[in-house]
Amino acid sequence: MGNDHFPEVTVYESMRDKGVSRREFLTFCSIMAATLALPASFAPRIAEALEKKKKPTVVWLEFQDCAGNSESFLRASSPTVKDIVLDVLNVEYHETIMAAAGHQAEKSLNDVVKNLKDQYIAVVEGSIPLKDGGVYCCVGGKTAADIVKEVCGNAMATLAVGTCAAYGGIPAARPNPTGAVGVADAVPGITVVNLPGCPVNVENITATVVHFLTFGSLPSLDKHGRPLFAYGKRIHDNCERRAHFDAGQFVRQWGDEGHRKGWCLYEMGCKGPETFKNCPRIKYNEGTSWPVGAGHGCIGCAEPAFWDKMTPFYRRLPHPPGFGVEKTADKVGAGLAAVTGAAIVAHGIGRIVSGGKKESE
Ligand code: SF4
Known part of the structure; x- marks a missing residue:
């Protein structure tokens, strides 16, 4: 990525610098192998990847939702998962938790979109209203539909976390007064992984990113765009x-x-x-x-x-x-x-x- 704004540290370095021991790191790799429904023998391969791969930059967008997925993301109490979520991901923009506000916050988002085209991950929480020109959800004077088109359209991949972002969720329930849809319907043709649930399980976000870092590809999806490792079994x-x-x-x-x-x-x-x-x-x-x-x-x-x-x-x-x-x-x-x-x-x-x-x- 090579940009002064975005620190280039590996996932493992980031964890180590925050006090995660080698043993905890390897335990985490084993947990990720299990979450991805892989044999335990894949844990060393995951460890090797996380030792070498840089933390991917993430922007987290929030639209029509209850913020439950942000809660799930932030409330992880185990040191291992908490540190991994915040260390696997280099979160550059998250309206709910970032210290910056107003124009400063918008600049953070714009910097990522401009400087890291096709290199960052967009995470979307909440549905996108399309009715009446999308006026029912605006941030910084722009509609959610315009924001998601620009940010997700320039991302390497988008994770639609929670059911509202994946399929419209409760805002899309009949009679769907705002014309709410999920990300894939708001921006057809982009790469989206749906991680539905009310809320999403934070482990599934982390495992999706770890899969990408380890194998260089997103996990296999079902017909609803959900990773089979997490949504493949009844x-x-x-x-x-x-x-x-x-x-x-x-x-x-x-x-x-x-x-x-x-x-x-x-x-x-x-x-x-x-x-x-x-x-x-x-x-x-x-x-x-x-x-x-x-x-x-x-x-x-x-x-x-x-x-x-x-x-x-x-x-x-x-x-x-x-x-x-x-x-x-x-x-x-x-x-x-x-x-x-x-x-x-x-x-x-x-x-x-x-x-x-x-x-x-
Ligand atoms: S066994 Fe099946 S029907 Fe019974 S509580 Fe569990 S999921 Fe529900």
């Missing part, structure tokens, strides 16, 4: 309550015995069987918990148009799609309930079959 398939689903043990009322025992939230409207994200594995707040872990069903916040498609949040999914075992199990469960008049509806044909054998033995 929440239902990694959920800690899955054994209760398979055993037909369901919460039927908030605060009932099943709820207190940590049973499955499917009957309470959990959307986990239709949603894709690595929440059960990496969780939030340094792995402390996640919505289902805390006793609330998944609301599908990382899916496109989730507010329109996933509501009502507390109504049971009628037919989890594409999985014959569960459909069959649902029917079997209904038949069982009719025969026995029991309150428990069995789900999971395997468990039903094995349970039936036991009873007959």
Whole structure:
């Protein structure tokens, strides 16, 4: 990059200078390999890359949003992740946290766009309103649509963090009064990685950048523009309550015995069987918990148009799609309930079959 404004230090140097030990650095590399769903043997390769690669310069734009993704980014409490986020990335512009304001702040942004064309990463938080000429969100006298076109259009890549930036999110919910869209729809044709979620998991931002630094390319994406390493698996398939689903043990009322025992939230409207994200594995707040872990069903916040498609949040999914075992199990469960008049509806044909054998033995 070679510009006096933008210090050229490697990721590892930056971490080391801030007191991160070699052991913590290597631990971080192992965590990143796991987050990227790579074998542990990739950790040394990640370490080698972070020792050599300069910190990429980032500008963070914020539009129609609740600032929850900035909170997620800044509230990481573990020294390892916190330091990595702020050390992997050289954040030159972030309206919410930067000390500069007004023209000085605008200069920081303009300097990056002008001096580092195709060399910086744009991070966008919040949706972009297009209706009525984009007047519903303006910063420094410019519309969000114009800013995103200029800044993301000149970036090496854009990370759309949070569901609003990825797909329009809650501002785009019917009737979408501001014509809100995500980055890819606001600036067609640019390179965008969607990292949806309410909020984004900071580990997924970091892992995306680490993937780029290590392999020289962005991670593989699904049809919704999301990295497969983070959004390639169903929440239902990694959920800690899955054994209760398979055993037909369901919460039927908030605060009932099943709820207190940590049973499955499917009957309470959990959307986990239709949603894709690595929440059960990496969780939030340094792995402390996640919505289902805390006793609330998944609301599908990382899916496109989730507010329109996933509501009502507390109504049971009628037919989890594409999985014959569960459909069959649902029917079997209904038949069982009719025969026995029991309150428990069995789900999971395997468990039903094995349970039936036991009873007959
Ligand atoms: S329905 Fe929800 S709570 Fe139950 S196992 Fe699936 S993801 Fe977990």
